[in-house]
Amino acid sequence: MPRTNRFAVAGRRLPRLDAPAKVTGSQVYGADVVVPGMLWGKVLRSPLPSALIRHVDPRPALAIDGVRAVVTAADVPPVRYGPAVKDMTALARDRVRYIGEPIAAVAAITLEIAERAAAAIAVEFDLLPAVFDPEQALLPEAPLVHPGWADYAALPVLARRGNLASRSCIRHGDVAAAFARCFRVYEHRFTTPVVHAGYTEPRAATARWEGDGSLTVWTNGQLPYEVQATLAEILQLPVSRIRVLVPGTGGGFGGKLRIALEHHAALLARACGRPVKLIATCEEELTAAHPRQSSIVELRTGVSRDGLLLAKQARVVMDCGAYAGSGPGTAAVALQIVAGPYRTPNLLLEGLAVYTNKVPTGSFRATAGPMGNFAIESQMDMIADDLDIDPLELRLNNAVRDGDTGPAGEPLQAVSVAECLQKAADAIGWRERRPGSGRGKGIACGWWMTTGGSSEATVKLNPDGTATLGSGAVELGTGALTGACQVLAEELGLPLQAIRLAAVDTDAMPYDYGAQGSRTAFSVGNAARAAAAELRRRVASVAARRFGVAPDRVTLEDGHAVADADRLPLAEIARLIQASGEGLTASGHFLSPPPPHDPARVENHPLPAWNTPSFHAHAAEVAVDPETGEITVQRYVVAQDVGFAINPAGIEGQIEGGVAQGLGQALSEEIVFAEGRVVNPTLTDYKMPTAMDVPPIESIFVEEASTAGPFGAKGVGEPPSIEPLATVANAVAAATGVRITDAPITAEKILRRLDQQE
Amino acid sequence: MSRISLRLRVNSDRYDALVEPHWTLLQVLRGPLGLTGTKENCLEAECGVCTVLLDGRAVNSCILLAALCEDRDILTVEGLGRPGKLHPLQQAFIDHGAAQCGYCTPGMLLTAKSYLDEHKGVVPDPDAVREAIAGTLCRCTGYQKIVEAIRAAAAALKEEP
Numbered sequence: 001m002p003r004t005n006r007f008a009v010a011g012r013r014l015p016r017l018d019a020p021a022k023v024t025g026s027q028v029y030g031a032d033v034v035v036p037g038m039l040w041g042k043v044l045r046s047p048l049p050s051a052l053i054r055h056v057d058p059r060p061a062l063a064i065d066g067v068r069a070v071v072t073a074a075d076v077p078p079v080r081y082g083p084a085v086k087d088m089t090a091l092a093r094d095r096v097r098y099i100g101e102p103i104a105a106v107a108a109i110t111l112e113i114a115e116r117a118a119a120a121i122a123v124e125f126d127l128l129p130a131v132f133d134p135e136q137a138l139l140p141e142a143p144l145v146h147p148g149w150a151d152y153a154a155l156p157v158l159a160r161r162g163n164l165a166s167r168s169c170i171r172h173g174d175v176a177a178a179f180a181r182c183f184r185v186y187e188h189r190f191t192t193p194v195v196h197a198g199y200t201e202p203r204a205a206t207a208r209w210e211g212d213g214s215l216t217v218w219t220n221g222q223l224p225y226e227v228q229a230t231l232a233e234i235l236q237l238p239v240s241r242i243r244v245l246v247p248g249t250g251g252g253f254g255g256k257l258r259i260a261l262e263h264h265a266a267l268l269a270r271a272c273g274r275p276v277k278l279i280a281t282c283e284e285e286l287t288a289a290h291p292r293q294s295s296i297v298e299l300r301t302g303v304s305r306d307g308l309l310l311a312k313q314a315r316v317v318m319d320c321g322a323y324a325g326s327g328p329g330t331a332a333v334a335l336q337i338v339a340g341p342y343r344t345p346n347l348l349l350e351g352l353a354v355y356t357n358k359v360p361t362g363s364f365r366a367t368a369g370p371m372g373n374f375a376i377e378s379q380m381d382m383i384a385d386d387l388d389i390d391p392l393e394l395r396l397n398n399a400v401r402d403g404d405t406g407p408a409g410e411p412l413q414a415v416s417v418a419e420c421l422q423k424a425a426d427a428i429g430w431r432e433r434r435p436g437s438g439r440g441k442g443i444a445c446g447w448w449m450t451t452g453g454s455s456e457a458t459v460k461l462n463p464d465g466t467a468t469l470g471s472g473a474v475e476l477g478t479g480a481l482t483g484a485c486q487v488l489a490e491e492l493g494l495p496l497q498a499i500r501l502a503a504v505d506t507d508a509m510p511y512d513y514g515a516q517g518s519r520t521a522f523s524v525g526n527a528a529r530a531a532a533a534e535l536r537r538r539v540a541s542v543a544a545r546r547f548g549v550a551p552d553r554v555t556l557e558d559g560h561a562v563a564d565a566d567r568l569p570l571a572e573i574a575r576l577i578q579a580s581g582e583g584l585t586a587s588g589h590f591l592s593p594p595p596p597h598d599p600a601r602v603e604n605h606p607l608p609a610w611n612t613p614s615f616h617a618h619a620a621e622v623a624v625d626p627e628t629g630e631i632t633v634q635r636y637v638v639a640q641d642v643g644f645a646i647n648p649a650g651i652e653g654q655i656e657g658g659v660a661q662g663l664g665q666a667l668s669e670e671i672v673f674a675e676g677r678v679v680n681p682t683l684t685d686y687k688m689p690t691a692m693d694v695p696p697i698e699s700i701f702v703e704e705a706s707t708a709g710p711f712g713a714k715g716v717g718e719p720p721s722i723e724p725l726a727t728v729a730n731a732v733a734a735a736t737g738v739r740i741t742d743a744p745i746t747a748e749k750i751l752r753r754l755d756q757q758e
Numbered sequence: 759m760s761r762i763s764l765r766l767r768v769n770s771d772r773y774d775a776l777v778e779p780h781w782t783l784l785q786v787l788r789g790p791l792g793l794t795g796t797k798e799n800c801l802e803a804e805c806g807v808c809t810v811l812l813d814g815r816a817v818n819s820c821i822l823l824a825a826l827c828e829d830r831d832i833l834t835v836e837g838l839g840r841p842g843k844l845h846p847l848q849q850a851f852i853d854h855g856a857a858q859c860g861y862c863t864p865g866m867l868l869t870a871k872s873y874l875d876e877h878k879g880v881v882p883d884p885d886a887v888r889e890a891i892a893g894t895l896c897r898c899t900g901y902q903k904i905v906e907a908i909r910a911a912a913a914a915l916k917e918e919p
Contacts, residue, residue: 015852022860023848025795025835029861032794198897200799200807200861250797250861251897282800477859477898649855649903656900657858683804683895691888691901 010490010711013649016482017501018475029248030220031204031279038206039068041268041278042114043261044104044121045288046096049357049676050130050143053094053123056104061117066109069272070121073103076267081233083226083258084606085154085165085324087146088360090234090263096125097145097322098359099677100288107268107276132676134319134354135296137163145322145355158328159604165320165353166328169603170335170407173346175302178311182302185311186383189298190375192725192743193670194319196291197364198661198688201250202282203289207265208275214241215269217262222252222474223514228506230259231266246504252476253661254363257516258290258325286681290362291671293318293330293353297338297375307389309398311346314338316372320353323360327353330367332605333449337372337722339407341417341447341615342398347407357676363516365658366448369722370665374743377444377726381733391730392425392443399445409598410609414714416641416704420617421445423639423700428619433734438624439634440734444726445617449610450706450715451517454591456510457527459488459535461584465559465571466498467535471524472512474504478717479650483521484528486646487710491532493556494570510587518715521646522612523590525710530588538582543568546576592708612706614714616640618659618723620695622731629751631667631732633695636724641702643714648701651716655699658720664689665721666728667744765828768793769837775824783827784808784819787834795835795864806894809865810834816872835864838871846914847871847907856907858898865894870908874915881912 005011021027058070073093080086092103104121108114129143136142145163146152158166179185206218215237221227224244232239249256261278268276280289295318302311316334320327331351338349351368384391399417406412425443433441458470469488475481485499502509512524540554543561546568547554553563560567577584597609621635638655645651668687672679680686705712725743733739738753766773768791775790784801787793787810796819797807803818810819811833839845847867850856857863873882873890882890887905896904 016855016857018860019852019855019857020844022857022863023835023844023851023867024839025793025864027860028794029797031798032788034792034794198895200805200859200895200897201797202799249859251859253897279798282802282804477861479855479858653855653858653899653903656902657898658900660900661897682802683800684802688895688897690892690895691905692892694901696884697900697902 007490009486009496010646014496014647016479017485027248029201029250030218031201033206033218035206035208035275038275038277039107039109040111040114041105041107041265041276042118043102043264044118046099046101046103048096048125049099050128051096051125052128053092054126055124057122060120060122061106064113064117066113067106067117069107069268071105071267071271077236079234080152081230082324084328085152087152088323098357100359105264105268107272130357130676132356132358134317134356137354137356145357155606157604157606163355165324165355166331168332168351168605170349170601171347172601175311175313175346175348178346179302182310183305185302186379187300188379190741192295192371192374194291194294195665195669196286196671197253197255199251199253199255202280202285203256203260204279205261205265206275206277207269209269215266216243218245218247219262220249221260222256222476222516224504224506225472225511227259227262231262234263235266244506246474249474249476253365255290257363282683283681286686287678288359290325292364293320293327293361295371297372299375299379301379303383307387307394307397309342309344312344313348316351318353319356321356321358321360324353325360326363327361329606333607334368334372336407336610337368338376340376341400341445343400343404358673365721366718369448370725373446373722374725378729381730392421392430395421395445408601408608410595414704414706416702417445417615419702420615420639420641424617424619424637427637427698427700428621438626438735440731441621442727442730442734443619444723444730446722447613447615448719448722450522450612451519452592452594452611453513455512455523455527456589457524457531458510458585458587459531461535461574463574465569465574466500467492467494468500468502469528470502470509472504472509473520473524474515476515478654480520483646483650484524487525488528488532491529494559518717522709522713522715526590527588529710530590531586534586534588539573542573542576612708612714614641614719616719618727620727620731622735624732624735624750629747633663636695636697638720639700639702640719641704642716643706643709644703644712645701646713652699654717655720656697659697659724660689660694662721662724666725670744764824768832769834777824779825781824782820783822783824786824793834793836797861797864807862807865809868809894811868811872814875816869835867838867847911850907850911854903854907854910856903862894862896866891866904869894874912879916881909
């Protein structure tokens with residue numbers, strides 16, 4: 001259905017600005033950076049999951065020809081850092097807590113020599129007991145992953161104790177009383193494994209110390225300002241002495257949020273007095289990066305005879321591995337996810353982030369989304385089956401509506417979950433839910449936030465009448481910055497091709513909370529709008545003087561200032577501003593405040609109420625081979641409320657890619673551990689979807705405008721990966737009668753269950 | 759280890775490169791030749807981002823010894839179009855939004871070129887395209903727009919004299 005669009009640039013299906021560089025190979029990525037005189041670095045990683053370090057001897061490495069430096073914890077200030085809990089060190093100090101933990105780093109004239117030298121470093125350990133299972137880690141007799149946990153600094157909101165890195169709650173009503181009155185109460189347990197973001201460009205960093213003692217770092221990370229701040233902590237330097245540049249990033253998906261190799265590059269470069277580059281190997285990515293937490297969700301839901309949700313109790317356990325990382329936030333956000341886009345008068349939701357002796361975890365696209373959604377949306381279908389109600393109808397009957405309140409008591413606006421459900425169901429042909437033997441359709445819905453955090457932007461009017469957008473936000477590949485440029489172009493009356501995006505450099509670009517949380521186009525777009533308004537005011541003032549009219553009569557159209565019959569090209573106005581000194585560069589800033597909530601409903605929750613939530617529904621049709629258990633996803637439909645589609649082609653790309661990632665989590669992806677060791681650290685054994693595994697995906701935009709986003713937009717990037725797991729689980733259950741509650745949903749599991757049924 | 763001199767023909771340019779005998783083509787392209795358009799990731803021929811054409815056929819440059827490529831024709835993304843004129847595949851990738859982060863794009867383009875060269879005058883059906891590019895992982899796009907772009911390029915190439 002054609003959309004009507006009142007704008008010239010915003011809302012248009014336009015090629016992204018960086019596409020020509022990317023198809024010609026001229027785009028430079030972090031992994032491509034070469035600096036004159038550069039050496040190569042390599043990290044020595046722990047072979048043990050839990051041990052005391054008795055002795056590290058770098059001498060065998062230093063004796064190798066071509067080795068220029070070895071750094072160990074002895075060379076680093078004793079600083080602990082981390083986004084929620086400051087529990088991490090740049091190199092292991094006294095103790096290792098997971099297989100893969102950095103112990104030392106080497107710089108050498110070639111990568112081969114650095115690798116050989118890292119392996120030559122002699123380390124003596126005393127083995128310690130380890131704990132790998134998060135539920136065992138919560139038992140009183142479990143070994144402590146961090147015996148010194150009580151001394152760590154942490155966000156004040158967090159509640160911590162021993163191996164429990166955080167505990168958050170959302171509660172209202174009285175679930176115990178409500179369960180006693182329910183017609184039926186359902187209890188289920190769902191689990192999901194550790195999965196990797198799978199960006200195709202490995203993490204890489206290059207560091208150089210300058211003559212004035214300052215540090216320059218080139219990275220492909222998502223958050224240059226966080227890298228800068230974390231490096232300042234680790235190196236005990238003033239923030240302003242560190243310059244971070246991000247030339248280009250080959251995908252992030254949350255996996256590149258946190259500092260990766262930048263600190264190791266900086267420490268080595270300081271030790272040897274030469275620039276040093278490190279790049280992660282595939283094995284390092286799959287064993288020692290920042291993958292998604294594994295999860296356990298125990299869910300108890302009580303309903304009335306006609307299927308209205310009356311009470312919900314959930315306990316969510318996120319295994320954050322050896323360091324808290326993003327675990328506390330993920331365990332907390334899981335509570336909004338398990339509440340779901342449903343009216344539920346009684347809630348008791350508890351989220352735990354737990355330390356174990358495994359790889360520390362981070363954030364991956366929509367953090368807790370797929371895990372929590374898998375639980376509630378699988379259970380909705382189980383309830384529907386039991387009550388003999390259509391799963392779509394059960395969802396529609398319970399869906400939140402405009403004017404309802406969310407789980408923390410916050411008011412909900414621009415709610416569209418029912419519309420999304422209906423559109424996805426219509427597109428998949430819901431009435432024929434079991435179209436044949438071994439075939440079935442599934443549906444799932446959910447909601448997600450548009451993450452807050454502030455954005456600043458500069459807009460510079462160039463003497464040729466074009467404009468340059470300056471932002472500290474990184475283009476990860478999502479196209480979000482092209483979206484922000486479309487917003488800017490619209491505001492300045494310019495075509496998109498007349499907007500240039502400046503390179504990300506913390507010395508030159510204003511602060512941005514960063515490319516994360518579905519916020520980039522939304523937040524940078526709004527900051528750019530504010531800057532454009534200021535620039536327009538100056539342009540109007542100059543043009544008004546020339547035209548002899550009042551400034552409010554001047555508008556910007558097609559690269560001109562216009563008032564009635566008077567027209568002046570922006571290029572000429574730029575030259576006039578240069579002469580008059582009013583300033584060609586304007587700046588703007590934006591912060592989306594969270595909605596008010598009821599503090600009595602939340603405990604120790606860092607994100608109690610979501611900014612500008614989006615709503616979505618997915619539907620799929622699958623075929624399951626009864627002989628092999630093989631699952632083929634034949635069709636996939638997404639109905640997503642994007643508020644306003646700033647670039648429909650770009651949003652389709654986000655939906656298609658997010659669904660593909662979600663299907664990987666649904667069907668094939670799992671980092672498998674044995675006693676803390678990753679047993680499948682290659683891309684043959686960690687199975688991401690290929691082109692043959694992903695079905696045609698149909699995107700349906702719902703545009704229920706938000707009040708805060710540019711032209712009504714809502715966050716777009718993360719939601720598409722939330723619902724595929726539950727959608728596929730529901731479709732497989734419709735096709736086979738087999739309900740899989742432990743992801744991934746593999747042929748082996750289906751076949752085992754089909755055999756049991758016979 | 760002592761380095762050896764290799765005669766390489768990349769994008770029709772002749773290079774005399776001083777390399778370690780065990781270096782892969784990928785290492786030589788990205789290192790001494792400075793052609794970083796060819797990407798590195800898994801280094802085990804699993805992800806396909808390093809794909810280049812060797813005598814017109816798609817190969818994973820990360821597991822190919824550079825010494826085996828002497829005097830053979832190597833095409834990388836830098837040689838796919840001409841200055842001022844993109845190859846139809848490049849134009850189609852732009853027009854169809856087939857590049858997001860772009861890191862797999864060079865490998866995807868050359869995989870697609872190899873396939874289309876072997877199937878001249880045909881606009882392949884989507885399943886055939888999916889099979890042809892199954893050796894190259896893309897984590898951003900879900901492949902749909904890549905498939906559309908390759909088919910559009912095939913149609914454009916068919917119209918070319």
